[in-house]
Amino acid sequence: MVSVRSSRMFQLPRGHVKPAGHRSCKTRLVTKDGRCNIEFGNIEYSNHFAYLVDFWTTFVEIRWRFVLLLFVASFTGSWFIFSLLWYWIAKSNGDLTGQNRTDGHVQCIDNVNGLTTAFLYSLETQTTIGYGGRALTGHCAGTVALIIIQSLIGVFINCFMCGVILAKISLPKKRAKTVTFSNTAVICLKKGSLCLLIRVANLRKTLLIGSQIYGKLLRTTITPDGETIILDQVDIDFMVDAGKDNLFFVCPMTLYHVIDRSSPFYELSADTLPQQDFELVVFLDGTAESTSSSCQVRTSYIPQEIQWGYSFLPIVSRTKTGKYRVDFSNFSKSVRVTTPHCIHCFETDTDQRNHNSHNQQKTGIDNMGFQVIDIHDFVDITKM
Numbered sequence: 001m002v003s004v005r006s007s008r009m010f011q012l013p014r015g016h017v018k019p020a021g022h023r024s025c026k027t028r029l030v031t032k033d034g035r036c037n038i039e040f041g042n043i044e045y046s047n048h049f050a051y052l053v054d055f056w057t058t059f060v061e062i063r064w065r066f067v068l069l070l071f072v073a074s075f076t077g078s079w080f081i082f083s084l085l086w087y088w089i090a091k092s093n094g095d096l097t098g099q100n101r102t103d104g105h106v107q108c109i110d111n112v113n114g115l116t117t118a119f120l121y122s123l124e125t126q127t128t129i130g131y132g133g134r135a136l137t138g139h140c141a142g143t144v145a146l147i148i149i150q151s152l153i154g155v156f157i158n159c160f161m162c163g164v165i166l167a168k169i170s171l172p173k174k175r176a177k178t179v180t181f182s183n184t185a186v187i188c189l190k191k192g193s194l195c196l197l198i199r200v201a202n203l204r205k206t207l208l209i210g211s212q213i214y215g216k217l218l219r220t221t222i223t224p225d226g227e228t229i230i231l232d233q234v235d236i237d238f239m240v241d242a243g244k245d246n247l248f249f250v251c252p253m254t255l256y257h258v259i260d261r262s263s264p265f266y267e268l269s270a271d272t273l274p275q276q277d278f279e280l281v282v283f284l285d286g287t288a289e290s291t292s293s294s295c296q297v298r299t300s301y302i303p304q305e306i307q308w309g310y311s312f313l314p315i316v317s318r319t320k321t322g323k324y325r326v327d328f329s330n331f332s333k334s335v336r337v338t339t340p341h342c343i344h345c346f347e348t349d350t351d352q353r354n355h356n357s358h359n360q361q362k363t364g365i366d367n368m369g370f371q372v373i374d375i376h377d378f379v380d381i382t383k384m
Contacts, residue, residue, distance in 0.1 A: 029218055029231065030281045030300040032183070034176065060167045067164060074157050079126060082150045083119035086112060089142055108140035126154035172295035175288045178203040181299040183332040185280070186310040187259070187273075188339045194259045194346050198238070198282060198301070199312050201252035201331060208286030208295075211247040213238045213255055217264050219278035234264050236280065249286070251316055251326055259343050269342035270308040278303065310334035 029037055052058070059070070090096055090112045094105060097113040111134040112118050121134040125147060136143050182199035190197065202208060215236030221229050238255040240247060247253065259265045268276065284297040313330040340346035 028279050028300050028302060030279070030298055032181075032299055034173075034298045059164050060171070064168070067168060071161050071165075074161060075126075078150075078153060078157060079119065079123045082126065082146070083115065083122035085146055086122055086143075087115050087118035089140065089146065090118060093140065106139045107137055108143045110135050110137060122150070126150055170291065170293070172288070172291075172293045175291070175293070175295045176297040179208070179284060179297040180331075181282060181297075182312070183305070184334065185301045185306045186312060186334050187306060187308045188311045188337050189346075190256055194340060194343050195256040196259060196265060196306070197312060198255045199252060199331060200255060200282075200284060200297075201326070201328070202249050205250075206289045208249050208284075209289055211249045211284060211286035213240070213247070213282070213284050215257070215283065216281045217278055218281060236264070236282075238282070251324065252331065254312060255282070266343055269344075270339075271341075273303050273306060273308055276303040280306075307334055309336055309339040311337045 027037065031037060059067070062070075086109065087096075089108055091099070093108045094101055095107045095109060095112060109121065112121050117134065123129070124131060124134065136147060138144070179200065179202055185196055185198045187194065187196050189195070200213070215238055217234040217236050218231050219234070221232040223229065236257055238257050240253050240255055257263065257265075259268075280301040282299055282301070285294070286297075287294050311334060313333045313335055315327045315330045317325050317327065319325050
């Protein structure tokens with residue numbers, strides 16, 4: 001028999017399936033898609049030069065709109081700057097239209113007689129188009145040196161911009177976009193323990209090699225000395241049925257954290273959870289199988305996104321042809337299940353059941369044919 005107290009500890013609320021949780025507008029450090037919501041202020045002016053020293057990382061991390069602007073500005077700017085130099089050489093040599101030319105005048109550049117034609121010649125030179133209408137005559141040493149310099153700078157700009165664009169396209173965080181976490185976390189019983197569960201899925205068939213999963217609990221704490229620590233970090237260990245490290249991440253997995261005395265969630269209950277102020281950040285590190293680049297996927301959960309007394313719906317099934325099918329329509333859906341009201345209630349009920357089971361244990365074997373006989377008088381049957 002189950003006691004009345006035990007029946008109250010394990011309550012099954014009304015309703016059945018709960019859809020994916022809504023996104024809360026509460027400010028958080030890590031957004032649901034993994035971006036960090038942090039701002040740096042009062043940085044010394046001299047420290048901004050560090051971004052110029054590490055210019056490669058700066059160009060790779062800037063937004064695409066600025067990369068495209070830099071792409072256009074670098075080419076058009078170099079064409080225009082060298083066009084001014086070609087124009088200056090032509091003007092110095094008297095090659096422009098309207099300049100007084102003497103008999104036997106030798107031009108440095110053919111068909112460059114204005115700023116427009118100088119710009120076209122600069123563009124044709126740097127892009128190696130070579131229409132043939134404008135060309136060096138070879139009679140001026142300065143033009144030979146300038147065309148060498150422009151060719152070298154043009155190659156450098158081409159290599160740099162191609163490298164920036166290729167690096168931005170192949171950033172590891174793009175691979176992280178194909179790894180998704182459930183919108184909500186749930187708390188329920190798993191393998192005889194009260195656990196916090198989170199679901200994660202790899203949307204590509206290529207694996208993440210050497211995947212590791214861990215979490216950080218961010219909260220504001222006050223030390224015994226009265227010091228307030230904002231964003232105090234506490235380690236949260238997550239496990240899966242297949243282990244903790246080097247996961248075979250080929251299908252969606254359910255991560256679980258056992259809520260025991262060492263867990264920071266030990267004092268929580270179904271009533272106090274929504275009133276808490278913390279943020280659970282979950283990380284998944286791995287190496288992409290196709291590109292061998294390391295990537296990190298992260299998301300966060302606030303108390304309003306953790307459902308007490310729910311369990312995820314199954315999403316993996318097997319078809320008649322023998323293939324395994326994953327139904328992502330139920331990826332973030334959960335169903336209400338019988339769950340203790342708090343970890344203390346669960347431990348108390350477990351201890352009570354173990355105590356009752358221990359008292360009911362029998363130390364011997366009953367013999368149903370044995371009868372107890374009371375002997376009131378002692379009879380001496382010994383005969384001499």
